[in-house]
Amino acid sequence: MSSGTGTSTFVIRWINFLTVLLAVGVVGFGVWMGTHHDNCRKSLTLPVIGLGAVIFVVSIIGFLGALKNNSILLWIYLILLCVILVAILVFTVLAFIVTNNGSGHNVSGLRYKEYQLQDYSSWFLKQLNDSHNWEHLKSCLVKSADCNNLSRRYKTLNQYKLAKLSPIEAGCCRPPSE
Helix, strand or coil: CCHHHHHHHHHHHHHHHHHHHHHHHHHHHHHHHHCCCCHHHHHCHHHHHHHHHHHHHHHHHHHHHHHCCCHHHHHHHHHHHHHHHHHHHHHHHHHHHHHCCCCCEECCCCCCEECCHHHCCHHHHHHHHCHHHHHHHHHHHHHCHHHHCHHHHCCCHHHHHHCCCCHHHHHHCCCCCC
């Protein structure tokens, strides 16, 4: 075995050992989220635990492949990493397509942008119009500190109008300017 191969398997072993620890932390965080009676956190329990499980399995395959110098496990590891990267790319492109037009409009006299639902994709609007989805989203927004802190941060209407609001604050916490 050449020194380059030994170095690369050593690096793969340690990277995957660290990602196994990360995966255990992610799964633990998912379990912790499931113990809350808050539906917002509870709804993310399975996706977070699933993400941790995927990271764990891929990392174990990479770790064992590098530890045992097993080329089959290393190929499986490489293919899984490639699939994960393609999935991230597809997710990013779809998220961009869904939210592309919803970048906000400038309103004269205000430093924040105006966000309007009709700017978003028809699929996104259909998801929001589903009463089950909207009730869940609304309950998460109401419990969020984003909207509740606005009145404490901005004491006057003029301070509020001159503020640089985040998209959530400008789009969900207040009625439209018109």
